[in-house]
Amino acid sequence: MGRLEGKVVFLTGAGAGIAKATAQSCVREGxxxxxxxxxxxxxxxxxxxxxxxxxxxxxxxxxxxNDNSVREAVAKTVKHFGRLDVIFxxxxxxxxxxxxxHEMDLEVWHKTVALNLLHPFLTCRHGIPHLMKAGGGSIINVTSHLGLIGSAKPAYAATKGGIISFTKTLAAQYVSYNIRANAIAPGSIRTERTLGRYDNPNAVLSERAKLDLRRRAKMKKLYPFASGDPKDIAEIAVFLASDESRMLTGTTIAADGGRSSYLNVYSED
Ligand SMILES: NC(=O)c1ccc[n+]([C@@H]2O[C@H](COP(=O)([O-])OP(=O)(O)OC[C@H]3O[C@@H](n4cnc5c(N)ncnc54)[C@H](O)[C@@H]3O)[C@@H](O)[C@H]2O)c1
Structure with missing residues (x-):
C-alpha cells in the first residue's frame, strides 16, 4: 500500500520543476x-x-x-475528488x-509578494476548511534556503522568510484541527528552468547573471550537498504529506546541504 493511499493533494505550479516531480511522487504513493x-x-x-x-x-x-481563481480551483478539486488532505x-x-x-522598481516587489507570499495565504484560506472537514491534513510550503539566511534579492528573501513564519503560525492556529504545517527550504535544484538559466552554454547572460553563476560555482565547492534534483525535494514532500511525519509541525526542513546551517571555514582553499 502506498504511503499516501486515499489522500487528495493539490500542488501549485505543478506544470514544471519541483511541484511536477512532487505530483508524480505523490501519485506513485497512491x-x-x-x-x-x-x-x-x-x-x-x-x-x-x-x-x-x-x-x-x-x-x-x-x-x-488571484483570490477568485484559487477559490474556484479548490472548489473544482473537491468537487472532482470528493475531499482534500494535502496542500503543497x-x-x-x-x-x-x-x-x-533603493534601486528596486515597486512593481517587482509587489509581483514577488503576490507570487511567493499572497499565494500560500490564498490557497490556505480556501483549502483549510476542506482539511478541517477531512478531519485533518498536511500543509507544505516551499520556501528557500535564502529565506533562512537572506540574499542579494531582497523581495525574494523577504517573501521566502515570510513563508517560514507563516508556516509556524499555521501550525499553531490549526493544531486543534489535526492539521500540520511545515516548510521545505531547498538549496539549488536542477529544474528545466534553472538548467536553462545556469547550464546553457548558448545563453546570453546579463552581468548580474554572470556574477550569479560565479557565486554558484564557488558555493558548489564549499557545500557539495547543496544541489539536487526535483525528486530530492519530492521525497521530502511525500514524507511531510504522509502520516510518517506526524511529529513534525511548524518546522522548516533545510534541504540545502548545510548552506543555512554552518559557515564553511573548514575547506582547504
Ligand atoms: N529551483 C531551485 O533551485 C529552487 C531553489 C530554492 C527554492 N525554490 C523554490 O521552489 C519553488 C519551485 O521552483 P521551481 O524551480 O520548481 O519552479 P519552476 O519555475 O520550474 O516552476 C514553477 C511553475 O509555477 C508556475 N507558475 C508561475 N506563476 C504562477 C501563477 N501565478 N499561478 C500558477 N502557477 C504559476 C509556472 O508556470 C511553472 O510551471 C519556487 O517557490 C522556488 O522559489 C527553487
Missing part, C-alpha cells in the same frame, strides 16, 4: 492530485504524463495570485530585476 498551474500547455502536459502512467490527476488552470504550495520564484532596495 494519492490523487490536482495540478494548479498558470501555463495551460505545461499543466495539460503534466496531467497527461501522470494519466498515461496510470495515475489520477486533474489539471486546474489557476492563477495562484510551490509556485514561486525570483525576478532578475529584484535589485537592492
Amino acid at each position: 494519492a490523487r492530485v490536482a495540478l494548479f498551474e498558470l501555463n495551460e500547455e505545461a499543466g495539460a502536459s503534466a496531467e497527461k504524463q501522470i494519466r498515461d502512467a496510470g495515475g489520477d490527476a486533474l489539471f486546474v488552470h489557476t492563477d495562484v495570485t 504550495n510551490c509556485a514561486g520564484g525570483s525576478s532578475e530585476d529584484d535589485h537592492p532596495v
Whole structure:
C-alpha cells in the first residue's frame, strides 16, 4: 500500500520543476492530485504524463495570485475528488530585476509578494476548511534556503522568510484541527528552468547573471550537498504529506546541504 493511499493533494505550479516531480511522487504513493498551474500547455502536459502512467490527476488552470481563481480551483478539486488532505504550495520564484532596495522598481516587489507570499495565504484560506472537514491534513510550503539566511534579492528573501513564519503560525492556529504545517527550504535544484538559466552554454547572460553563476560555482565547492534534483525535494514532500511525519509541525526542513546551517571555514582553499 502506498504511503499516501486515499489522500487528495493539490500542488501549485505543478506544470514544471519541483511541484511536477512532487505530483508524480505523490501519485506513485497512491494519492490523487490536482495540478494548479498558470501555463495551460505545461499543466495539460503534466496531467497527461501522470494519466498515461496510470495515475489520477486533474489539471486546474489557476492563477495562484488571484483570490477568485484559487477559490474556484479548490472548489473544482473537491468537487472532482470528493475531499482534500494535502496542500503543497510551490509556485514561486525570483525576478532578475529584484535589485537592492533603493534601486528596486515597486512593481517587482509587489509581483514577488503576490507570487511567493499572497499565494500560500490564498490557497490556505480556501483549502483549510476542506482539511478541517477531512478531519485533518498536511500543509507544505516551499520556501528557500535564502529565506533562512537572506540574499542579494531582497523581495525574494523577504517573501521566502515570510513563508517560514507563516508556516509556524499555521501550525499553531490549526493544531486543534489535526492539521500540520511545515516548510521545505531547498538549496539549488536542477529544474528545466534553472538548467536553462545556469547550464546553457548558448545563453546570453546579463552581468548580474554572470556574477550569479560565479557565486554558484564557488558555493558548489564549499557545500557539495547543496544541489539536487526535483525528486530530492519530492521525497521530502511525500514524507511531510504522509502520516510518517506526524511529529513534525511548524518546522522548516533545510534541504540545502548545510548552506543555512554552518559557515564553511573548514575547506582547504
Ligand atoms: N529551483 C531551485 O533551485 C529552487 C531553489 C530554492 C527554492 N525554490 C523554490 O521552489 C519553488 C519551485 O521552483 P521551481 O524551480 O520548481 O519552479 P519552476 O519555475 O520550474 O516552476 C514553477 C511553475 O509555477 C508556475 N507558475 C508561475 N506563476 C504562477 C501563477 N501565478 N499561478 C500558477 N502557477 C504559476 C509556472 O508556470 C511553472 O510551471 C519556487 O517557490 C522556488 O522559489 C527553487
